[in-house]
Every structure is written in C-alpha cells, then in structure tokens.
Amino acid sequence: MSSNAxxxxxxxxxxxxxxxxxxxxxLTGAQIIWEVLLREGVDVVFGYPGxxxxxxxxxxxxxxxxHVLVRHEQGASHMAxxxxxxxxxxxxxxxxxxxxxxxxVTGIATAMLDSxxxxxxxxxxxxxxLGSDAFQEIDITGVTLPITKHNYLVTSVDEIVPVMRxxxxxxxxxxxxxxxxxICKNAQQESTTFEWSxxxxxxxxxxxxYVPKDDHVAQAxxxxxxxxxxxxxxxxxxxKSGATxxxxxxxxxxxxxxxxxxxxxxxxxxxxxxxLGMMGMHGEAWVNTAIQEADxxxxxGMRFDDRVTGNLKTFAPGARKVHVELDxxxxxxxxxxxxxxxxxxxxVLELMQPGLxxxxxxxxxxxxxxxxxxxxxxxxxxxxxxxxLYAAHVIHDLWRLTEGRAVVVTDVGQHQMWEAQYYHHDExxxxxxxxxxxxxxxxxxxxxxxxxxxxxxxSVWVVVGDGGFQMTACELTTCVQEDIKVNIAxxxxxxxxxxxxxxEFFYGGRYVATPIxxxxxxxxxxxxxxxxxxxxxxxxxxxxxxxxxxxxxxVVIDFRVEQxxxxxxxxxxxxxxxxxxxxxxxxxxxxAQHNPIFETGEDR
Amino acid sequence: MxxxxxxxxVIFVExxxxxxxxxxxxxxxxxxxxxxxxxxxxxxxxxxRITVVCLANEDTAKRIEANVYKLVNVLEVDEIxxxxxxxxxxxxxxxxxxxxxxxxLIQLCEMFRASVVDVAPESLTIEAVxxxxxxxxxxxxxxxxxxxxxxxxxxxxxxxxxxxKAERRRPVREIQVA
Numbered sequence: 001m002s003s004n005a006x007x008x009x010x011x012x013x014x015x016x017x018x019x020x021x022x023x024x025x026x027l028t029g030a031q032i033i034w035e036v037l038l039r040e041g042v043d044v045v046f047g048y049p050g051x052x053x054x055x056x057x058x059x060x061x062x063x064x065x066x067h068v069l070v071r072h073e074q075g076a077s078h079m080a081x082x083x084x085x086x087x088x089x090x091x092x093x094x095x096x097x098x099x100x101x102x103x104x105v106t107g108i109a110t111a112m113l114d115s116x117x118x119x120x121x122x123x124x125x126x127x128x129x130l131g132s133d134a135f136q137e138i139d140i141t142g143v144t145l146p147i148t149k150h151n152y153l154v155t156s157v158d159e160i161v162p163v164m165r166x167x168x169x170x171x172x173x174x175x176x177x178x179x180x181x182x183i184c185k186n187a188q189q190e191s192t193t194f195e196w197s198x199x200x201x202x203x204x205x206x207x208x209x210y211v212p213k214d215d216h217v218a219q220a221x222x223x224x225x226x227x228x229x230x231x232x233x234x235x236x237x238x239x240k241s242g243a244t245x246x247x248x249x250x251x252x253x254x255x256x257x258x259x260x261x262x263x264x265x266x267x268x269x270x271x272x273x274x275x276l277g278m279m280g281m282h283g284e285a286w287v288n289t290a291i292q293e294a295d296x297x298x299x300x301g302m303r304f305d306d307r308v309t310g311n312l313k314t315f316a317p318g319a320r321k322v323h324v325e326l327d328x329x330x331x332x333x334x335x336x337x338x339x340x341x342x343x344x345x346x347x348v349l350e351l352m353q354p355g356l357x358x359x360x361x362x363x364x365x366x367x368x369x370x371x372x373x374x375x376x377x378x379x380x381x382x383x384x385x386x387x388x389l390y391a392a393h394v395i396h397d398l399w400r401l402t403e404g405r406a407v408v409v410t411d412v413g414q415h416q417m418w419e420a421q422y423y424h425h426d427e428x429x430x431x432x433x434x435x436x437x438x439x440x441x442x443x444x445x446x447x448x449x450x451x452x453x454x455x456x457x458x459s460v461w462v463v464v465g466d467g468g469f470q471m472t473a474c475e476l477t478t479c480v481q482e483d484i485k486v487n488i489a490x491x492x493x494x495x496x497x498x499x500x501x502x503x504e505f506f507y508g509g510r511y512v513a514t515p516i517x518x519x520x521x522x523x524x525x526x527x528x529x530x531x532x533x534x535x536x537x538x539x540x541x542x543x544x545x546x547x548x549x550x551x552x553x554x555v556v557i558d559f560r561v562e563q564x565x566x567x568x569x570x571x572x573x574x575x576x577x578x579x580x581x582x583x584x585x586x587x588x589x590x591x592a593q594h595n596p597i598f599e600t601g602e603d604r
Numbered sequence: 605m606x607x608x609x610x611x612x613x614v615i616f617v618e619x620x621x622x623x624x625x626x627x628x629x630x631x632x633x634x635x636x637x638x639x640x641x642x643x644x645x646x647x648x649x650x651x652x653r654i655t656v657v658c659l660a661n662e663d664t665a666k667r668i669e670a671n672v673y674k675l676v677n678v679l680e681v682d683e684i685x686x687x688x689x690x691x692x693x694x695x696x697x698x699x700x701x702x703x704x705x706x707x708x709l710i711q712l713c714e715m716f717r718a719s720v721v722d723v724a725p726e727s728l729t730i731e732a733v734x735x736x737x738x739x740x741x742x743x744x745x746x747x748x749x750x751x752x753x754x755x756x757x758x759x760x761x762x763x764x765x766x767x768x769k770a771e772r773r774r775p776v777r778e779i780q781v782a
Binding site: 141142145146149150153170203204205206207327328329331332333336 | 617618622625626629633663666667670671673674675676677678679680
C-alpha cells in the first residue's frame with residue numbers, strides 16, 4: 001500500500017477498505033468505540049468534544065469516520081436525527097458529560113416522539129467518581145430514561161462492544177428510537193482484547209418483531225370488502241416500514257382513498273389520484289370531512305395523535321377501525337379500534353394484498369369529489385400579484401422550481417403547515433419535520449444531518465420561521481467549517497406566527513410576546529461568508545431560488561412575507577375534526593377579508 | 605370507566621441495576637397509578653419478580669402490559685387479576701395493650717391467624733399475613749385498642765395450580781432477529 005502511495009510523506013486517506021482488521025488486538029476502549037461504529041456502518045458522526053469524551057476523540061483520527069463539529073450539542077442530536085430520517089439508517093451523535101449530555105436532550109426527545117433511530121454516545125466521569133457530583137457529572141441515563149427507547153451506563157471497557165451492538169440493534173429494530181450510551185472515562189482509557197462476532201444480538205426480553213394474527217387479517221379484509229365509505233390513514237409507519245410500493249399496490253387494487261398524517265407525507269405519492277392530502281388540525285377540509293363521514297378507517301402506521309383526531313369523542317363516529325401498528329402499546333391508546341393488526345406494515349399489506357377485491361364505490365368517490373369542489377385548493381397560481389409576498393407563494397413556487405424533488409426540512413409552526421399544504425411530496429423521506437415533539441430549532445441542524453444521507457443529486461431546503469431559525473442559527477458556522485451546502489428559506493413574518501394566530505383566534509388578538517425581532521439575516525449570512533438574499537415580492541422569488549440552487553455553498557434567503565397571515569383551515573385544539581375554521585371566502589366576487597388566499601374551486 | 609378495578613400484574617425482569625427504576629418510571633410517566641409494588645428474587649437466577657397492583661380498567665390494563673413489555677429488560681408480564689391466584693400481604697401492627705386488653709387481643713389474633721411477635725408493658729406487636737382484605741379486617745377490629753404504628757408490604761401474588769407447559773416461562777427467550 002505505502003509503496004504505491006503518490007506521496008510517501010502524506011499518509012493515504014483512511015478508508016474502510018484499507019482499515020486493518022484489529023480483532024484479537026489489545027485496544028483501548030476509545031478505539032473500540034470507533035471499531036464498533038465502523039462495523040455498524042457509520043460514516044459520519046455529529047458531535048462536540050469535552051473532558052470526559054476526550055479519549056474517544058483522540059482515537060477518532062485513526063478511523064475513516066467523518067466528524068461534524070457542531071456549535072451546540074442540541075444541533076448534534078438533531079443532525080443525527082435528520083440523518084436517520086433521510087436515510088433510514090442509525091444516526092450518531094457524540095457529546096461530553098454534564099452540559100454536553102444535557103444539551104442533547106431536546107434532540108433525543110424529538111427523535112423519541114417521532115421514532116427516529118439515533119445512537120447518542122456521551123462521555124461520563126470515571127466510574128470511581130460516579131455519584132460524587134464530580135465536575136461535569138450528571139446522571140444522563142437518569143435524565144434521558146423517559147425519552148430514550150433504552151439507555152446504558154458503561155463503567156468498564158469490556159462492556160463497550162456488547163452494549164454498543166445492543167444499542168444499534170435496539171435503535172433500528174422494531175419501532176425505532178433513540179438509544180443513549182454513557183461511557184465512563186476510565187472505560188475509554190482501559191484496554192482489552194477487541195473481539196467482534198457477526199452473530200445476531202440476542203436480548204432475552206426484547207421483542208421487536210410481531211407476527212400478525214391470521215384471523216385479524218381476515219377480519220380486516222372482510223370489513224374492507226363490505227365498506228361503502230372507506231379511508232386509509234397513512235402515517236409515518238409507511239415510511240419507516242418502506243411500504244410505499246406495497247401501499248400503492250394496495251390502493252390501486254382496493255380503490256380506497258388515502259389521507260396522510262404530517263409525518264406520513266411522502267409515504268404515499270401526493271400526485272396519486274387517490275391521495276386526498278393531509279388530515280388533522282391543518283388538514284384540508286375535504287379530508288377531515290371524508291374521515292368524519294367514513295364507515296371504515298384503515299389506520300396504517302399512525303398513532304391517532306390528538307393533532308390528527310381532534311375531539312376523540314366525536315372522531316369518525318360511524319367508522320369501524322382497523323389499526324395496523326408495530327407497537328402493541330399504541331392499540332386502543334387514543335381511539336378504540338375494531339381490528340388491531342400488530343406487525344410490520346409492509347408485511348401486513350403484502351399479506352392482505354391477495355385478499356383484496358376491487359370494489360366500486362361510485363357514491364363515495366362522487367361524495368369526495370363534491371367535498372373537494374366545495375372547499376377546494378387555494379388558487380395560488382392565478383392569484384393576482386398585489387406586490388405582497390405570502391408564505392404560500394414561497395412554498396408553492398419552491399415546489400414548482402425544485403420540481404418537487406428537493407428534500408425539505410422544516411421547523412415548527414405556520415411555515416411547517418404551509419409546507420405540508422403547498423409542497424407536494426411524491427417520495428418518502430423527502431419531508432423531514434418534527435411532528436410529535438414540535439421542536440423549534442430543529443430545521444437547520446436536521447437539514448445538515450440530512451445532507452449527508454440524501455441523494456447528492458437532490459437539493460436540501462430548510463424551510464424555517466424567523467423565530468425557529470434564531471434558536472439554532474449558530475449551526476450556520478457549522479455549514480461553513482464543514483463545507484455543507486443547504487438552502488435556507490426563512491419565512492420571515494416578524495412574529496412567532498402560529499402563536500400569534502392562536503392569539504388572534506382564541507386570545508382576543510392580544511399579541512403577547514409574539515412580535516419578534518431578528519438580525520438582518522442577509523448580513524448574518526454575509527458575516528459567515530455565506531450568500532444571503534432578501535426577497536420581498538413574488539416577482540423576485542424565482543430568481544432567488546434559482547440562484548440559491550446554483551450557488552455552491554449554503555445560501556440564506558430572507559423571505560419577507562405578509563406579517564399577519566394565518567394557516568387555514570384549522571381545527572381548534574380539542575374541537576371536532578369536522579368543525580374547521582375555513583379560509584376567508586369570496587363574497588360577490590370580492591374577498592371577504594384582507595387575506596387573498598381564499599378558497600376557490602380551481603385546482604393547483 | 606366502570607370496569608376500573610384493582611389489577612395485579614406479575615412482571616419478570618432481568619436482575620440488573622436500574623431496572624426497577626425503569627418500570628416505576630414508566631408507570632409514573634404514563635399516569636398509571638400504583639397501589640402497591642413489591643420486588644424480590646424469583647426462582648430463577650438473574651431474574652427478579654415484581655408484583656404491581658394498580659387501579660385500571662381493562663383497556664388501561666392492556667396498555668400497561670404492552671408498555672411494560674416495551675422495556676428492554678422486561679422478560680415477561682402477566683396480568684393475573686382474573687386468574688385463580690394467591691395474593692398475600694404482610695403487616696406488622698403495634699397496638700396499645702395494657703394487661704387487661706392483652707388476653708382479648710391474643711384471642712383476636714388467633715381468629716385472624718395472626719401472631720404476636722413482640723410484647724412490651726404497654727403494647728403488643730402483631731404479625732399478620734393474608735390477602736389484603738384480611739389485613740384490613742384485622743385493622744378494623746384492632747382500631748378501638750389504639751394502633752400506635754403499622755407497616756404493610758405490598759401484595760405478592762402467584763397463580764394457583766401448576767403452570768401449563770405452554771405458559772411456562774422459558775429461561776431465556778429466543779428472539780428472532782429481523
């Protein structure tokens with residue numbers, strides 16, 4: 001190898017292929033951590049060094065694993081999460097003990113609520129100091145107990161291999177989730193013979209796989225055959241299980257329309273004729289009404305979140321319910337179901353496929369078409385350009401200009417809902433968003449993580465509000481130092497928009513603590529040596545998006561949108577799903593309110 | 605819900621540090637209310653046995669079971685509320701007893717198959733074992749004498765009869781790797 005090296009003074013770059021097999025050698029715990037990561041297929045980790053994790057960092061340079069230095073550990077856990085969501089593989093973050101570990105917490109909880117497989121490695125004080133309130137000691141396994149799928153405290157070097165293998169196995173198997181491994185400094189410094197076996201991990205009490213019961217599957221098929229007004233509710237389980245094709249076949253054979261949850265978007269192509277769109281609090285009126293009028297709901301890999309069901313007492317009162325779910329603890333948690341099918345969604349759909357019979361339901365199809373006609377899509381395209389910029393414009397045009405092929409990572413709030421409504425996702429893993437925990441500050445770091453996993457031919461767009469962006473804007477510097485290219489669309493309305501909207505609707509219009517100032521985002525980009533642009537009218541939008549796409553580095557676009565715009569329709573929290581605040585309508589040819597994003601019958 | 609009753613769960617867990625904390629933390633964060641909890645060794649090395657009694661309806665009971673199963677260190681969960689079972693608590697009761705009252709108290713103890721384990725000039729300490737209802741019954745009759753102190757264990761429980769072979773816990777569960 002060395003004799004072929006072009007320049008003997010410069011060592012050849014490390015690569016998986018040229019790594020020596022060090023099984024049987026005596027290695028330090030620090031080295032063993034990287035040996036395990038390499039064998040678990042890890043190419044990139046997101047982290048921040050510190051005292052208790054220094055031995056691991058010192059050994060890192062011997063291994064062909066990319067390290068991304070974050071600016072705050074919360075960014076590291078979001079990046080690992082973004083990587084996991086974009087790839088379906090386990091994302092890894094690294095932090096030191098104490099504050100390093102506690103800073104990961106928000107990202108871990110985000111991953112937990114959205115079942116994202118990440119492994120968090122934290123340094124811990126030496127085992128002899130545990131419990132002594134030593135410098136930077138915190139009981140992080142205690143802290144993260146309720147927000148991890150499982151966690152471990154490693155006190156000696158011999159535990160590192162088995163514990164880390166279990167951690168990866170638990171994170172990615174069954175219903176995925178975050179696993180934290182807290183490794184004492186002494187365990188990193190001690191040495192032992194490195195042993196590795198490719199035998200599968202066995203845990204006596206862990207049951208990630210469930211086999212669906214035949215009679216439940218038969219009952220579901222019977223309900224499907226008899227249903228007159230069925231709707232499929234497609235959740236993130238479709239994406240996690242890789243069931244997009246299986247679901248498409250199922251829909252094509254059964255003719256049943258599909259409503260998607262926020263995290264289910266992309267799991268079933270938006271352009272499919274049977275895709276109704278998003279359901280729930282900001283779902284389209286016809287979708288929610290169809291669910292309320294359905295006589296059969298097929299819940300596929302979704303968990304009846306309160307943002308999806310509205311008032312549980314009045315949720316789809318006339319519908320029988322079939323729930324296909326991998327996690328038995330989700331059955332009957334929020335909504336009582338008639339037929340539970342516990343198992344991997346893709347396998348269940350494949351199991352059901354031969355039993356499907358094409359049933360014509362002309363009355364139901366006509367009813368849904370009627371509902372759509374009544375409160376159809378916003379007519380963005382034909383909207384007169386009044387010189388104002390609406391967030392809906394930005395998202396809609398972004399969708400058109402990127403041909404719907406970008407990986408979009410959103411933050412949380414109004415822009416997130418507009419993204420879900422106006423960017424039509426045809427592919428799984430093309431929308432990355434914090435659904436369950438609703439974590440502001442998620443977008444930029446998650447996008448950085450996603451950039452490492454996404455198809456290099458696809459652009460990664462961050463869609464973020466002015467509030468959320470400021471929570472983790474420090475990661476702009478990470479983009480610079482690590483040479484990462486993402487496009488950032490700040491939907492800047494000068495408010496914490498969703499809270500402002502609630503204040504307008506439910507709190508008498510008292511805008512308490514929601515007007516928010518921002519730095520000059522163009523100058524901020526400039527200060528980082530990044531490209532910054534400002535867009536204040538729709539006419540300038542396309543040029544800016546194209547310029548951002550063409551620019552080699554990270555770009556920040558400050559979209560100055562209408563300040564007091566609201567997301568419609570809206571089911572107020574706890575209200576009946578069919579009870580929506582709809583968009584302002586045209587009355588006698590004129591818009592009833594100032595908002596021009598009115599309802600029309602014209603399609604996009 | 606009308607079918608809220610006291611339910612008894614037997615949980616087998618790996619005997620490792622922190623496992624009890626994982627189980628109780630789960631009950632707390634899912635808002636399941638624990639009436640009593642006992643934990644000890646089981647017949648099997650490396651396996652601890654937890655008996656949890658909590659108020660729950662049928663649906664909640666199923667979700668308790670499913671949630672406890674999700675814990676990696678949990679080997680087996682069995683709700684035995686509706687199975688023929690033996691359920692026992694242990695109580696120590698210190699009751700005021702001068703010389704006049706002593707004989708009557710000893711007689712009461714015999715009726716409850718409780719025993720006097722400590723005698724002092726002004727008090728007796730009674731040890732009682734039985735189903736939770738029996739302990740409650742004993743406490744009611746002792747009340748007039750004046751209870752100075754009482755301590756009670758949570759319930760431990762076991763199903764009656766021999767365990768059918770199909771339901772017998774395998775020492776180490778083999779799991780399929782996906």
